[in-house]
Amino acid sequence: MVYHPPRIPSSEITPKGVYLNRRTFVAGAVAAGLLPSAAGASDFKVADSRNMAGDEAVTPKESVTTYNNFYEFGTGKEDPSRYSGSFNPRPWSIKIDGLVKNEMEIGLEDLLSSMPIEERIYRMRCVEAWSMVIPWDGFQLSELLKKAEPLGSAKYVAFETVVRPDEMPGQSGVFQPLPWPYVEGLRLDEAMHPLTLMAVGIYGEDLPNQNGAPIRLVVPWKYGFKGIKSITRISLVENEPPSTWNKAAPNEYGFYSNVNPNRDHPRWSQATERRIGEDKGFFSSGRRDTLMFNGYDEVAGLYSGMDLINTYF
Ligand code: MTE
DSSP: OOOOOOSSOGGGSOOHHHHHHHHHHHHHHHHTTSSOOOTTOOSOOEEEEEEOSTTOOOOOHHHHHHSOOOGGGOSSTTHHHHHOTTOOOOSOEEEEEESBSSOEEEEHHHHHHHSOEEEEEEEEEOTTSEEEEEEEEEEEHHHHHHHHOBOTTOOEEEEEEOOOTTTOGGGTSSSOOSOSSOEEEEEHHHHHSTTOEEEEEETTEEOOGGGTTTOEEEOTTBOGGGSOOSEEEEEEESSOOOOHHHHHOTTTOOSSOBOOTTSOBTTBOOSEEEETTOOOOTTSOSEEEOOGGGGOGGGGGGGTTOOTTTTOO
């Protein structure tokens, strides 16, 4: 696989050890009542940085953290940033079970200290025809799955979001927009692909609640809804697992959901997209062409021989 050189010179990347020590210090100071809460600190160290969005500008943090889809906190784009303040992502653990040699329940702190955290700048294309460029901090899902040692019979990976109606107003209201928990899935080879990331941060800081704290999936060649947030369970399974949007509207959202400008959504075109936070100027349409696999052509081999328009969309 060809990696583009980092867009940001590594000399400009803040050593995350500084954040780490700062957090420990700040936590003590907060406990002692000397400081307000420690916004902006992170619990991980970033070892490496890879820009995989070419020369496209990173989307402003303000947009990435206020224009969200996270139905557990409401269906409006600003609901997640407004109504996720009571969500408590710590302590946290993820259970890995099913067809594995080593079933495990791993705490977030252990994960953060044992995984090589790197920055990856990826395009994110939502199925609603908008997109962003986001600097994620995370580790390859393959590294975590290797710890669990999938059995030969494991063919798919199923993911589950936490259910906490007390902290997630979208799960407790009279109107329930989706069945809970939010679930997603990948084929095992998709999950093991080096581009598939478990993100724990953005812009070098802990993931904000609205972006899926404390840990979420990022699959940059698929529509954004595959990127399930606030994951609490990962199961290795034999058969294709259910996915929330496919259950909600099977004729609109397939299991694969690879970004594909040639397969329109039944209600809108997928040929172009609107880049959030970008001013394209008065004479421009403000839209850019959507690329097959969101521009991540290196995954094409995963789908050779499959009909990605009619059958395996
Ligand atoms: N995960 C859960 N648990 N609940 C959700 O509603 N929305 C999905 C995905 N993950 C969603 C979710 C959709 S539709 C998108 S486009 C992305 O999260 C949005 O991620 P962002 O808000 O960090 O940009």
